[in-house]
């Protein structure tokens with residue numbers, strides 16, 4: 163059985179409504195009022211708390227990038243390579259991170275430590291370590307895959323908006339120069355070097371080779 167059709171009457175509009183001129187002028191009036199109010203506040207230095215710190219005042223809109231929301235402790239920012247106590251990279255060039263990377267944006271050229279170094283033949287180091295931050299999808303898989311806590315995304319910063327594509331390709335020196343959001347280049351996890359009494363694994367001195 164067909165339903166009953168309800169006919170709605172079209173709302174009437176005045177000539178003033180239909181021309182939009184008056185409504186546009188009203189809208190511009192509101193914009194200009196806020197413009198002059200804001201300018202006067204800035205000049206006098208009498209900026210309301212809601213503008214200075216909108217989040218604290220419960221206002222959802224902020225003036226990014228001058229104002230930023232606090233990021234969670236585990237927020238994934240741009241990468242950094244962590245240091246050992248002697249300033250060398252913790253990375254042992256195992257390639258776990260580049261293997262795990264779904265965007266294939268990590269390139270590592272491994273190398274051997276020089277003769278006489280206790281680490282030679284035991285672990286390698288990255289001669290080159292490159293991340294294309296433009297290809298990266300910031301999934302954090304590289305950080306999860308690393309067995310040495312050598313790569314982290316705890317910097318709390320975005321990748322800088324460069325104009326040249328090649329500037330987004332971070333090399334080893336750049337990755338090692340970036341600090342955590344707490345200002346450190348190291349890691350809180352203690353690293354025991356081969357030969358240390360606290361070394362947890364097998365090495366030449368403690369492993370029976």
Ligand code: SF4
Pocket residue numbers: 259262263264265266267268293297298299300301302303304305
């Ligand atoms: S965050 Fe993800 S995409 Fe970016 S380098 Fe690490 S593994 Fe690759």
Ligand code: SF4
Pocket residue numbers: 252253254255256257258259260270307308309310311312313
């Ligand atoms: S950063 Fe970690 S996972 Fe990547 S190569 Fe170095 S030690 Fe291996």
